[in-house]
Amino acid sequence: MSLDLSTLQSAIRNPQSAMRSILHIDMNAFFASVEQRSDPALRGKPIAVVGSERRGVILSPSYEARAFGVKTGMQYHEARNLCPDIVLVPASPGKYSSACKQLITIWERFTPLVELFSIDEAFLDVTGCESLMGDPVQIAVRLKNEIWEIMGLTCSVGIARNKLLAKLGSDMLKPDGIVLISPGDEQEVLEDLPVKELCGIGPSLTHQLAAMGIRTCGELGRAPLAKLTAPFGILGERLRDMGRGIDDDPVVSRAEQDEEDSKSVGHSMTLDQDCGELEMIQRHLLQLCEKVGRRLRRGGYTGRTVSLTLRYADFQTFSRQQRLPRPVEHGLDIFATASAILARISLDQPVRLVGVSVSSLERHMSQVPLFSDERKRKFTTEAMDDINDRYGDFTVTWGTLAERYQHERVISPAWRPGGDREY
DNA sequence: TCTGGGGTCCTAGGACCC
DNA sequence: TCTGGGGTCCTAGGACCC
Numbered sequence: 277m278s279l280d281l282s283t284l285q286s287a288i289r290n291p292q293s294a295m296r297s298i299l300h301i302d303m304n305a306f307f308a309s310v311e312q313r314s315d316p317a318l319r320g321k322p323i324a325v326v327g328s329e330r331r332g333v334i335l336s337p338s339y340e341a342r343a344f345g346v347k348t349g350m351q352y353h354e355a356r357n358l359c360p361d362i363v364l365v366p367a368s369p370g371k372y373s374s375a376c377k378q379l380i381t382i383w384e385r386f387t388p389l390v391e392l393f394s395i396d397e398a399f400l401d402v403t404g405c406e407s408l409m410g411d412p413v414q415i416a417v418r419l420k421n422e423i424w425e426i427m428g429l430t431c432s433v434g435i436a437r438n439k440l441l442a443k444l445g446s447d448m449l450k451p452d453g454i455v456l457i458s459p460g461d462e463q464e465v466l467e468d469l470p471v472k473e474l475c476g477i478g479p480s481l482t483h484q485l486a487a488m489g490i491r492t493c494g495e496l497g498r499a500p501l502a503k504l505t506a507p508f509g510i511l512g513e514r515l516r517d518m519g520r521g522i523d524d525d526p527v528v529s530r531a532e533q534d535e536e537d538s539k540s541v542g543h544s545m546t547l548d549q550d551c552g553e554l555e556m557i558q559r560h561l562l563q564l565c566e567k568v569g570r571r572l573r574r575g576g577y578t579g580r581t582v583s584l585t586l587r588y589a590d591f592q593t594f595s596r597q598q599r600l601p602r603p604v605e606h607g608l609d610i611f612a613t614a615s616a617i618l619a620r621i622s623l624d625q626p627v628r629l630v631g632v633s634v635s636s637l638e639r640h641m642s643q644v645p646l647f648s649d650e651r652k653r654k655f656t657t658e659a660m661d662d663i664n665d666r667y668g669d670f671t672v673t674w675g676t677l678a679e680r681y682q683h684e685r686v687i688s689p690a691w692r693p694g695g696d697r698e699y
Numbered sequence: 700t701c702t703g704g705g706g707t708c709c710t711a712g713g714a715c716c717c
Numbered sequence: 718t719c720t721g722g723g724g725t726c727c728t729a730g731g732a733c734c735c
Contacts, residue, residue, distance in 0.1 A: 327703050335703075348735095353700050394735045478733050509710080544704060581727090591702070597728060631704085 295459075297412045298527060299400040300434040300442035301383070301419070304451035306396035307336035310375050311365050313428050322346070323363040324355060330548050335367060339451055372396075375427065380530070382422050386415055391527045399439050401527035416454045436462075440523035443475045462521045467494035474518050481515075493519045538575060542583070542633020543567045550589040550626035554618070557627055561618065562611050564632045569607030572634060578603035579634035582613040586621070587629035595631075596621065603638060610634060 303309070307325040312318045322341035324334045334355050337346040344359035355362055376395050383390045386409060389401035402415050409415045416433040423429055434445025436457040444465075445455035457465055471493055472482040484507065490496050496519025504512030517523065528536075543564045551557055561584075572579060582604070583597035596617045604610055614632045 331700080332703055349702080351701060356700095397735075476733070480732055511709080539707065540705095542705075546703065583728095593730095595729070599727060629703090633706090 296401060296403045296437050297405075298436060298439055298442040299402055299412065299416060299419075300393075300439065300446040301398050301400065301431050302434075302446040302450075303379070303396035303429060303431045305336055305338050305342070306375075306429075307367060307372055308338035308341070308365075309429050310371050311368070312338060314371060318363060318365065321363055322359050322361060323365050325367050326352065326364045327367055328546065328548075329366070331546050337362075375429070378427060379423065382419070382426060384530075385422075386419055389527050389529050392530060392533065399442065399527045413454065413456055420452075420454070438521075438523040439525050439527065440475065440518060441465075441521055444469075444473060447473070463494075466497065466519065466521050467492065469493045471496050471519070476518065477515075485515075493521075495519070497521075537639060538577065538637055540633050540635035540637065541568055541571050541575070541577065541579070542631060543571075544585060544629055544631025544633075546587075546629045547627065550628050552623060552626040554623070557630055558615050558618065560630050561614055561632060562607070564630065565611035565614055566607035568632055568634055569605060569610055572605045572637075576640050577637045578605045578640040580604075580636040580638070581634065582610055582617070583631075583633045583635065584614045584617045584621075585629070585631035585633070586618075586623075586627050587631075588625035589628050590625060591628070592625070593629070597635075599636070603636075603640075604634070605640060 308323055311323065311325060312321075318338075320340065322338060322344060324337040324341050324346060326332055327335055332352070334346060334348055334350045334352070336348060337350075337355070341355070341359055341362055344362070346355045346359055346362065352364065355364075372395055376392075379398070380390065380392070383398055383400055387400050387402050387405055391399040391401075393399060400419075402409065402412055405415065406412075410418070412435045416435055420431060420433060423431055430452040432446045432450045432453045432455075434442040434447070434455050434457070436442040436445055437459055441457045441462065445457045446453075448455045469492055470482075471477050471485055471490065472479070474493065477485075485491070485496065488499075488503065488507075490499055497516060499516060499519070501513065501516060504515050506512070508515060545560060545564065547560065580603045581597055581599050583595050585593065585595040587593040598613055598617055600613060604613070610632065
């Protein structure tokens with residue numbers, strides 16, 4: 277086979293067709309490590325970052341805690357049974373997002389093609405960086421060193437020709453590892469690998485595949501296509517490709533990611549105690565709606581579908597949604613719909629979790645409304661958003677709400693600096 | 700001291716219209 | 718009056734990821 281100029285040019289234009297070098301970076305025990313870095317007293321100790329005080333699960337155990345068998349998702353009492361001395365540290369999201377920003381600036385020194393996969397994971401496409409930065413393994417070593425020197429954090433790096441295998445690689449040596457899966461090694465790595473190790477194959481697919489006699493990636497890759505498409509539809513082909521280590525998904529740069537519109541914005545909360553009182557549930561719902569509204573406005577979105585999610589005491593979870601004739605962006609409008617949905621549900625158990633989310637989002641053009649009452653509402657909302665952004669959620673909220681739903685630190689929008697409503 | 704919170708994508712069924 | 722199929726919109730739920 278010979279390569280002519282047009283093939284080469286299309287390979288350059290279309291990175292999927294060329295051999296790529298992809299790194300997947302996975303920060304080790306990210307939340308716990310950030311906490312240990314910021315508080316020396318926590319270093320070297322078994323700690324775990326947790327969400328809520330009362331009811332919740334372990335979000336991120338440190339490696340010292342993992343040594344006792346403590347895992348993400350575990351309940352507090354299980355963790356304490358395994359490791360009586362474990363220190364539970366409440367999560368501080370601000371620390372993690374600023375650490376993440378610092379990581380991005382380091383990663384982007386190596387390549388502009390950085391795709392943030394989560395707050396502590398990223399894909400880097402370093403194809404063509406060899407002449408400047410060295411081969412992918414050398415890049416991984418330098419990158420790990422910089423992260424360690426600048427931030428005192430370790431990570432695991434997977435290197436392969438696509439995202440699927442790079443992600444697999446970063447999982448294979450934790451903490452603080454580098455794993456290269458070169459094209460020649462792929463078949464050997466995949467042959468006996470359980471299918472559940474691949475990103476995208478969860479418990480349900482693992483179970484269904486096992487029932488079909490497919491346990492390893494090797495078996496998955498050799499399965500006849502029809503055997504997979506019959507039960508799984510279009511996913512079948514993707515599954516077989518995954519078993520073969522095939523993945524053409526491009527690394528999406530952060531600039532492109534920023535341009536992508538969100539599909540939904542939502543918040544949910546598990547109540548401190550299961551609750552059967554409608555009035556109380558609505559009070560929590562209102563707070564959630566206000567948070568969703570502010571996030572919509574901050575992102576410049578309006579939405580046309582409001583969904584309410586409830587979880588009963590027995591963990592049975594369901595949702596009801598309603599499509600609206602016109603888009604909304606205000607907490608109160610979201611609340612009006614969500615509480616109307618709630619009113620139509622006859623609760624047959626105490627409620628454990630309440631959630632609200634807004635979807636069918638549209639980019640919202642910032643313009644001055646035509647009518648004076650809308651104008652007033654818009655400016656008032658913007659002023660309230662500013663204050664709440666600066667001083668925290670619910671520093672100011674609408675007066676009617678303050679009366680109906682007493683909340684700590686709530687002051688009315690009639691508040692003015694120096695006015696008679698100052699608190 | 701039973702089991703968090705934020706998303707995306709896909710499917711399936713019913714209503715409705717042509 | 719009955720038969721029928723395609724397409725779109727809407728809702729509910731499940732699987733998966735971190």
